[in-house]
Amino acid sequence: xxxxxxxxxxxxxxxxxxxxxDPTQVEVEAGSYLPLYQIGDTIKxxxxxxxxxxxxxxxxxxxxSFVKANPKWRRSKVKxxxxxxxxxxxxxxxxxFDTKMANSPVVNVSWFAARAYAKWKGKRLxxxxxxxxxxxxxxxxxxxxQDPDFHRRILTFYGKPTPSMIAPVGSVYKNAYGIHDMxxxxxxxxxxxxxxxxxxxxxxxxxxxxxxxxxxxAVGTTxxxxxxxxxxxxFRSSLNARYTVGNLGxxxxxxx
Numbered sequence: 001x002x003x004x005x006x007x008x009x010x011x012x013x014x015x016x017x018x019x020x021x022d023p024t025q026v027e028v029e030a031g032s033y034l035p036l037y038q039i040g041d042t043i044k045x046x047x048x049x050x051x052x053x054x055x056x057x058x059x060x061x062x063x064x065s066f067v068k069a070n071p072k073w074r075r076s077k078v079k080x081x082x083x084x085x086x087x088x089x090x091x092x093x094x095x096x097f098d099t100k101m102a103n104s105p106v107v108n109v110s111w112f113a114a115r116a117y118a119k120w121k122g123k124r125l126x127x128x129x130x131x132x133x134x135x136x137x138x139x140x141x142x143x144x145x146q147d148p149d150f151h152r153r154i155l156t157f158y159g160k161p162t163p164s165m166i167a168p169v170g171s172v173y174k175n176a177y178g179i180h181d182m183x184x185x186x187x188x189x190x191x192x193x194x195x196x197x198x199x200x201x202x203x204x205x206x207x208x209x210x211x212x213x214x215x216x217x218a219v220g221t222t223x224x225x226x227x228x229x230x231x232x233x234x235f236r237s238s239l240n241a242r243y244t245v246g247n248l249g250x251x252x253x254x255x256x
Contacts, residue, residue, distance in 0.1 A: 025052040025254060026178045033133045033143070048133045053126060054251040056169035056180050057105040057188060058117060060097055066117045068095060073113055083110040086244045103168040105186045105249035111241040114189045114250040125191040126253035128236070132229075135182045137175035154228040157184045162247040189250040193236040 021027070032045040067074045074094040078087055089108050091097040109117075111125075118124050126134075138144035145151075172184035239245075 022052065022254075024056075025054055025252075027051075027256065028053055028130070028134055028177060031133065033129075033136060035129065035132060046129050046133075048129050050256050051126070051130055052254040052256060053130070053134060053177075053179055054123075054253070055178065057186060057249045057251045058114075059103050059169055060091075060106045061102040063106040063109070063117065064095065064097075066120055070116070070120060073116060078113070080242075082112040082242060084242050084244050086246075087113070089244070090246070098165075101165060104166040105169055105181075107166065107186055107246055107249045108244040109189075109249065110244050111189050111193065111239070115191070118250075118252045121252055123252035123254045125189055125250060128190045128192050128195055130253060131182075131188065131190045132232075134175070134177055134179055137177055137179075137182070139173055140176055142176045151228050154183045155231075158228065158231050166247070186247050186249040187232075187235060187245070189248065190236070193239055 028048075028051055030048060030050040032047045035046050071077055072079075075088040075091060076094050086108055087110060088106075090101070115125055136143045136145050138147065138150050141147070166186060169185065170180045172181045174180045175182060
């Protein structure tokens with residue numbers, strides 16, 4: 001075999017390695033779903049483009065690798081503008097935590113920190129629409145939103161106090177996409193966590209819709225009985241990007 005053929009073969013092998021699927025992520029095909037809140041009088045399904053989503057939430061062990069490589073995100077180094085004082089409070093030090101929680105989801109991380117981790121991994125945070133689209137799935141159906149038992153199971157999780165030691169990732173259930181623990185382990189950051197408060201056709205709009213607060217919460221919803229979704233939207237709307245919460249973690253997404 002001549003040199004030219006050897007170079008072509010090597011190139012093809014390298015290309016194949018580069019394009020191999022990431023085993024830590026699942027490809028979610030494009031589709032649409034009916035979000036809880038609608039803007040305007042016309043009910044419209046939201047189109048979601050195909051994307052990749054992590055099989056599991058980011059763990060303490062994963063995050064340890066990040067702060068080792070990025071000292072500015074260590075507990076003693078992070079700037080207050082990017083995370084409040086409870087940042088990584090469940091760790092015993094900048095680079096240490098109880099080994100029993102190594103495979104549990106990292107929590108007490110701000111939106112800024114989660115976004116920085118995702119960027120470091122060459123990924124991003126999922127959008128609210130992407131997260132909600134995948135979160136409709138139970139073990140067998142990609143859309144289990146018509147099953148009252150599915151909603152009750154989610155509400156049961158929301159009603160439980162946060163344990164002192166969060167269970168490891170993969171300990172709740174794997175949904176029909178092959179993605180674990182979308183419900184039942186921790187809440188999760190999304191890139192546009194406060195977008196439910198916007199007005200207009202674009203979710204990038206900066207206008208605030210006062211009608212989406214408090215007692216007006218059921219106005220404009222597509223399913224007033226979907227209490228689980230109400231709780232997610234209310235929780236997200238209460239957040240600030242620098243907040244750190246003891247049962248709030250994240251997972252990463254990526255464009256295809």
